[in-house]
Amino acid sequence: MATLKTPKTRKLLALAAGAAALALTLAGCSGSSEPKAAPKHDLGTPVAGQIKEGALDGVTLTFAGSGGVFQDGQTKALWDPFAKASGATVNQDAFDAGKLKAMVDSGNVSWDIVNTTQFDTARGCGTLYEEYDYSKVDTSKVPKGTITDKCMVPQILYGLVVVYNTDKFGDNPPKSAADFFDTKKFPGKRTVSQSTYVDPQTVEFALTAQGKDVKNLKPEDINGAFDMYKDLGDNVIGWTTGAQAQQQLEAGEAVMGLVWSGRGYGAASAGAHVAPMWDQWMIMVDSNGIPKGVKDKDAAFAAVNYSIGAEQQAKMTELTSYGGVNTDAKPKMDATLTEWMTTEHLDTGISPNVDFWVKNYDALAAAWAGWATGN
Numbered sequence: 001m002a003t004l005k006t007p008k009t010r011k012l013l014a015l016a017a018g019a020a021a022l023a024l025t026l027a028g029c030s031g032s033s034e035p036k037a038a039p040k041h042d043l044g045t046p047v048a049g050q051i052k053e054g055a056l057d058g059v060t061l062t063f064a065g066s067g068g069v070f071q072d073g074q075t076k077a078l079w080d081p082f083a084k085a086s087g088a089t090v091n092q093d094a095f096d097a098g099k100l101k102a103m104v105d106s107g108n109v110s111w112d113i114v115n116t117t118q119f120d121t122a123r124g125c126g127t128l129y130e131e132y133d134y135s136k137v138d139t140s141k142v143p144k145g146t147i148t149d150k151c152m153v154p155q156i157l158y159g160l161v162v163v164y165n166t167d168k169f170g171d172n173p174p175k176s177a178a179d180f181f182d183t184k185k186f187p188g189k190r191t192v193s194q195s196t197y198v199d200p201q202t203v204e205f206a207l208t209a210q211g212k213d214v215k216n217l218k219p220e221d222i223n224g225a226f227d228m229y230k231d232l233g234d235n236v237i238g239w240t241t242g243a244q245a246q247q248q249l250e251a252g253e254a255v256m257g258l259v260w261s262g263r264g265y266g267a268a269s270a271g272a273h274v275a276p277m278w279d280q281w282m283i284m285v286d287s288n289g290i291p292k293g294v295k296d297k298d299a300a301f302a303a304v305n306y307s308i309g310a311e312q313q314a315k316m317t318e319l320t321s322y323g324g325v326n327t328d329a330k331p332k333m334d335a336t337l338t339e340w341m342t343t344e345h346l347d348t349g350i351s352p353n354v355d356f357w358v359k360n361y362d363a364l365a366a367a368w369a370g371w372a373t374g375n
Helices: 010-030 068-086 097-106 118-123 200-209 221-230 242-251 261-269 297-307 310-320 335-340 354-359 361-372
Strands: 060-065 089-094 113-117 153-165 190-193 236-239 256-260 274-289
Touching (some): 060 068, 068 089, 068 310, 113 118, 113 297, 118 354, 200 274, 200 361, 221 361, 236 242, 242 256, 256 261, 274 335, 297 310
Parallel strands (some): 190 236
Antiparallel strands (some): 113 274, 153 256, 153 274
């Protein structure tokens, strides 16, 4: 934030004061600068997954998600039932980080809840995102350690997981991050993210292969991690979307991939001979973020509170294959979904060092841009 320095002359100071007074006078005459007070709602004590019938009659909320099957599942499992129970209207939109910043900067925020990452809410907490009042959201059943900043309530648990071809390695599967980089022991091409979106866990995975503890990272480690991928040479191919990663696995273009767990499950469900490696997998959490300047914070809190109920989370898992964030959720899962469900393997997952990546995000983004463009 820029610091206001002492004006060079008293004349400048007087001019500035005069302009400010004029602006206040004009604003007072028009009456347009006064923000409207948020409406009061009778919401009671929050219990995850519950809302008083009709408590938000006449309220309109907009959820901005990541699209595709995931957002369709959220709509059916979370937002449509919430609208029916609360009386609110819940609209759907597509999340875009640039659009969010433009909304906040202009003071014209039209989204109420967004699907973003734990790194984004941590970096933008207080500037792009509102802090939660946790007395208004029941987080008692949220898995321990998944609330990583004051502007988030977790939305899903998923992971960056090594997926390997069982025809190639079924009798001798990879068992560690180091195995992913060992092309002598496990020959063949690997697919790795080269999308424009930065996943710090991709870096942490390579550093884990080097034997480093992600809790004790240093800025100089970042480039070293990308060197690991570059050293794979012709054995590495990139994916820029989750759909592409899944297709590469299904087509056998890669014998291993470091991919989002839902895409591995998608490939397996489509008949690909692939399996997940649950040793040293990287835990990922998406955030429910409330944009800074949202018009009705209490209504947004109530919607998030409803969405993390056990019943709602179980249904979402069944529809999307992503892990829920309520420890009481009991989704109905077949054998394939059970094999790929991250919440069944949390004991072998590695949680990211969120604080490190918030402090070193610029260095990460620069190194990632070089990796994604092949430089």
